[in-house]
Amino acid sequence: MAFTAFRGMNPWSQLIMTAFVILVSFLVLFLLAIVAAIPVIGLNEMLSSLSGGNWDDPGTIMILKYFQVVQSVGLFVLPPLVVAWLFDGNIARYLRLxxxxxxxxxxxxxxxxxxxxxxxxxxxxxxxxxxxxGFLSGMEEWMRTMETQAEQLIDRFIRVETTGGLLFNLFMIAVIPAVGEEFLFRGVIQKIFTKISRNYHWGIWISSFLFSALHMQFFGFVPRLLLGALFGYILVYSGSLWLPVLCHFVNNALGVLSLHAASRGNEQVERIFNFEFGDSSIYLWPLAAISLWLTYILIRAMKKAGPVNELVVKE
Structure with a gap:
């Protein structure tokens, strides 16, 4: 069968093929979503919403949520499934599912x-x-503007009045990114860069860098990089991609729930989640040091308890 030819590709060719699959998947799914939505929404209203629109209009927010889901599926969920099938023929085996x-x-x-x-x-x-x-002040201003707009949009997404709205937000912000981003970055990209570098540490950190960079949020780049690395080590030492997916979901779901509580007037929940008490944030770096040390201990314990360490590390 012609598709079996993809199973002997070298890692660099796999990387290029993965980028191609991501691009085609996103474009095809996005175009199909537009065609499917035109009879329901109308072309003019759709284009107006996508180009900015009125974020105080529930209809605009509904359209933006629709395309947010489409974008996530097209960029993150579908491509790793296609790539796993092309490169291995067994999706579950390739992705460590x-x-x-x-x-x-x-x-x-x-x-x-x-x-x-x-x-x-x-x-x-x-x-x-x-x-x-100073000479990059213009770039910094652009970055902060982008960051502010992203925060404002998320804030608008979060503001829902019904349980159904909250559940959809959890699906859109926690479930889909947890599955899609872990399938792509840990399941595919980390695997490819591990093969290229012949070192799973490089595979973890390079894929985590790309994971954080893709979010286009400079002022949240480092914590997202660190979380990506944690998810990468969890995959390596557990041998199962479902555990990074679970941890990614828990992280995002806690964020959604804390923001939702704050939007309903319970800001104390958000302060606790962000380790803020009273009128100011607590910069307790000793607590951070203990946190890092405890995480290291737990990851080491996972490395010893994990069932397939050798299989993953040797990639």
Whole structure:
């Protein structure tokens, strides 16, 4: 069969092919979504919403949510499935979806995420306060504008009045990104760069860099990079892609729930989630150091308990 030719490609060719599949998948799905939505929404209203629109209009927000889901599926969910089929023929095997893990390993993965939270939060506060050199002030202003617009859009997405609206937000912001981004970045890209570098550490950090860079949020780049690396090590030491997916979901779901609580007037929940008490943020770097140390201990324990360490590391 012609498609079996893709299974002998070298890693660099696989990387190029993956980029091609991502581009084609996104364009095809986006065009199909536009064609499907025109009879329901109307072309003019759709174009107006996509070009900015009125974010106080529920109809505009509904359209933007629709295309947010389409974009996530086209960029992250569909491509790794196609790539896994092309490169291996067995999607579950290629993406490490059929590895059995113990309850102990699952617990270590989730607790490592929770233990890592204070350190990531402190690093995030430092990252958000960074400033570029004076000659790059124009770029910094553009970056902060993009960051502000992204935060405003997320804030508008979060503001829902019904349980159904909250569940859809969890699906859109927690479920789809957890599955899609982990399938693509940890399941495919990390695997490719591990083969290229012959070192799983390089594979983890390069894929995490690309994972963070793709979000186009400079002032949240470092914490997202660190979370990506954590998810990468969880994959390597557990042998199952479902654990990074689970941890990614937990991380995003907690963020959605805290923002939702804040939008309903319960800002105390958001302060606790961000380690803020009273009128100011607490920059407790000793707490961050303990957080990092505890995460390291938990990841080491997972490495010892994981069932397929050698199989993943040798890639």
């Amino acid at each position: 059929n590895t059995k893990v113990s309850k102990q390993v699952v617990g270590l993965a989730v607790f490592s995420l929770l233990a890592f939270a204070p350190f990531v939060t402190m690093v995030g506060k430092w990252n958000s306060d960074m400033s570029l050199p």
